[in-house]
Amino acid sequence: MTDTRPLVPSLWSGFVGIVRRDILLAWKRPGDVLNPLFFFAMVSALFPLALGPSSEQLGSIGPGVIWVAALLAALLSLNSLFVSDFEDGSLDQLLLSPQPLTVLALGKAIGHWMVSGLPLVVISPLVAISFHMPDQSIKVMAVTLFFGTLSLSLLGSIGAALTVGLHRGTALLSLLILPLAMPVLIFGARTVSLSTSDDAVSAGVYFLAAYCMLALTLAPFATAAALRISNE
Amino acid sequence: MMEVLAMGGYGNFVWGAYGLTIIVLAVCIVGGPVRHTKAINDVRRRIRAMEAKS
Amino acid sequence: MWKFFHKLASPPHFYQFAGKIVPWFAVIAIACIGYGGYAGLFVAPVDYQQGDAFRIIYVHVPASYLSMMAYSIMAISAGIGLIWRIKLSHAVAAAAAPLGAWFTFLALATGSIWGKPMWGTWWEWGDPRLTSELLLLFLYIGYMALRASIDDIAKADKASAVLALVGVVNVPIIHFSVEWWSSLHQGPTLVREGGPAMAPDMLYPLLAMILGFTFLFGALLLGRVRTEVLYREYRARWVRELLLGDGGTT
Numbered sequence: 415m416t417d418t419r420p421l422v423p424s425l426w427s428g429f430v431g432i433v434r435r436d437i438l439l440a441w442k443r444p445g446d447v448l449n450p451l452f453f454f455a456m457v458s459a460l461f462p463l464a465l466g467p468s469s470e471q472l473g474s475i476g477p478g479v480i481w482v483a484a485l486l487a488a489l490l491s492l493n494s495l496f497v498s499d500f501e502d503g504s505l506d507q508l509l510l511s512p513q514p515l516t517v518l519a520l521g522k523a524i525g526h527w528m529v530s531g532l533p534l535v536v537i538s539p540l541v542a543i544s545f546h547m548p549d550q551s552i553k554v555m556a557v558t559l560f561f562g563t564l565s566l567s568l569l570g571s572i573g574a575a576l577t578v579g580l581h582r583g584t585a586l587l588s589l590l591i592l593p594l595a596m597p598v599l600i601f602g603a604r605t606v607s608l609s610t611s612d613d614a615v616s617a618g619v620y621f622l623a624a625y626c627m628l629a630l631t632l633a634p635f636a637t638a639a640a641l642r643i644s645n646e
Numbered sequence: 647m648m649e650v651l652a653m654g655g656y657g658n659f660v661w662g663a664y665g666l667t668i669i670v671l672a673v674c675i676v677g678g679p680v681r682h683t684k685a686i687n688d689v690r691r692r693i694r695a696m697e698a699k700s
Numbered sequence: 701m702w703k704f705f706h707k708l709a710s711p712p713h714f715y716q717f718a719g720k721i722v723p724w725f726a727v728i729a730i731a732c733i734g735y736g737g738y739a740g741l742f743v744a745p746v747d748y749q750q751g752d753a754f755r756i757i758y759v760h761v762p763a764s765y766l767s768m769m770a771y772s773i774m775a776i777s778a779g780i781g782l783i784w785r786i787k788l789s790h791a792v793a794a795a796a797a798p799l800g801a802w803f804t805f806l807a808l809a810t811g812s813i814w815g816k817p818m819w820g821t822w823w824e825w826g827d828p829r830l831t832s833e834l835l836l837l838f839l840y841i842g843y844m845a846l847r848a849s850i851d852d853i854a855k856a857d858k859a860s861a862v863l864a865l866v867g868v869v870n871v872p873i874i875h876f877s878v879e880w881w882s883s884l885h886q887g888p889t890l891v892r893e894g895g896p897a898m899a900p901d902m903l904y905p906l907l908a909m910i911l912g913f914t915f916l917f918g919a920l921l922l923g924r925v926r927t928e929v930l931y932r933e934y935r936a937r938w939v940r941e942l943l944l945g946d947g948g949t950t
Contacts, residue, residue: 572866576859580849589845590863593838593870600831636866639782643858650742654752659817663810664741667759670806671916674799678923685927689934690943696935 428513432521433528440529446494450530451537454487458541469546476545477555477606483541484534484559485566485599489588491530492570495522496578496641505578509645515638523571523633531563547610554609554619558602561622568629568637569594575640598625709786711929712938718922725919732912739905747902756814758905762913764807767836768871770800770917774843775868778861788925790857791932793864794847795924799917801840808833828877829885832870839867853932 423431440447461479462472499505508518538559542552573590577583605618653660707713740758747754774796781789811830812822824830843860850856878885896903933939 572862576846576863577849583849586842586845586849589838590842593835593842593867596831596835596838636862640859640862643855643862646855653755654746656751656753656817659753659813660741660755663756663759663813664737666809666813667763667806670802674802674920675916678920678927682923682927682930685930686943689930689939692934693940693944 422512425513425517428511429517429521429524432508432518433525436522436525437529446491447529447533450487450491451533453490454483454534455537455541457483457486458544462545472545473547473610474607476542476547477551477610478603480538480541480545480555481559481562481599481603481606484538484563485595487534488530488563488566488570488595489591491526492567492574492591493584493587495526495571495574500578500645505641505645509641515641516634519571519575519637519641520630520634523568523637526571527564527567531559531567534563535559547606550612551606551609554615555606557619558605558622561619561626562598562602565598565622565626565629566591566595568626568633569598571637572633572640575637575644578641578644580644598622601625709788711788711933711936714788715926715929715942718926722919722922725915725922729912729916729919732908732915734912736905736908736912739901740909744902744905745899750818753814753817756810758909760807760810760814761906762909763803763810764833765910766913766917767800767804767807767833768874769914770796770803771836771839771864771868771871773921774800775864775871778857778864782858782861782865787857787932788929790861791925791928792921793861794857795921795928797840797844797847799920799924801837801844803917804833804837804840808837827885828881829874832874832877835870836874839870843867 458480461475465471465475496505499508509515511518535556538555539552542555547555570587570591572594573587576590577587580586601618601621605615605622608618609615651657651661708717736758740755744755746752774793777789777796778793780786781793808830811833815824816822843863846863847856847860850859898906930939930943
């Protein structure tokens, strides 16, 4: 029987392969997925515990708190984005593969998002309800977190690539990513706040989507460059 | 003289800002040559160590 | 002309050239800042709305302008170093960072001091220009932290170059933030259609201060690049001859 597979794997198969691999790895080690989620939930819970359960106060701080918790959870999970690949040599294989590193970097970021950001978006309504947020806010929260976590995965992959293999790279990673993440946080949290008072949210959502598209198209190039540099 | 210091009531702010500026600029201006002399000494030591080894 | 720049990319030539230029820049800076500072504080007429507090403009605006220009210089030279592999370019980026950070801090601090009497608050989290300028400070710090954490200089150069280029998006955001979003900050006064919106005897000291600060930054930058060059090129013969005198081993 003739082998009809292409001699050189296509871009798409490279991309899908990376995403599949990360999802499978996460499936095998559920802790990697669940830990940041639990962290997100627990950090969100800290604020009502510390500040008292008054309903109006919770409603007003809810958007900000949930967003900060999401950001911190993303930072936590980004630490290990390239570390295990670096340690077992898969990173070298990525650098040597025929597909452009940019496509593979995009795959890593998307895979990371599907495993950390997307689940967070899914459970965010639960946390939002616990903060007594109104229904329309819960929807807006999910939408803003959707674009926001995707942006964070993409931008975070740049920082993770720059700090892979560095001694005590964890704190440095946070320091590098936070300036890039600040616009996402500001617009995300503020947009949800606006929705609690029934103000127009479309501007904020458009901005988040645009920032996300910018990250989607440009971040993989920076990540690929950073991976090459870190791996010399 | 007093009215120059008072700056129309905003004296603290104006002189505070200018004072801070002078301090920061002084730090940068003095820092330059200081680091440079330190660099010369460090590099001299390094070169000597390098040649002692060879 | 091209040959002049080409020669400048060589560290020993740059070292010498910069050494000669720095005193000139310093003299121009002192003259401009001297005139600008004196005229700004004592000669320029009192502002109709802000009283004497507006005089802070003569240190705040130059500092802010330089904070952005320093980052642009840092990003451009980092990019040139990354793309054309010119080591000296990386040295320029490395030298620009701490200076840029200081100017950013100064911009934020003088702005805060100015804001207290004018807007009634030391800081306003909702203001886009304040936030993006603060972000600029964080970018500088992240850049310097990344450099410090990588031991190999060449690797540190390249990694921090990527970071600098990623962050350069922030610079136009700072500048245009007052136009795109509602802000406590006033709109652009100098770089706008129809020319500057300031009376001449208020304007000239400001221009002088901006020019003076720029030349001061130039002098400081060139000085720091010379220091960087010494550290980076310590193995080269020209450094040895320069520092230890020529002839023989010691």
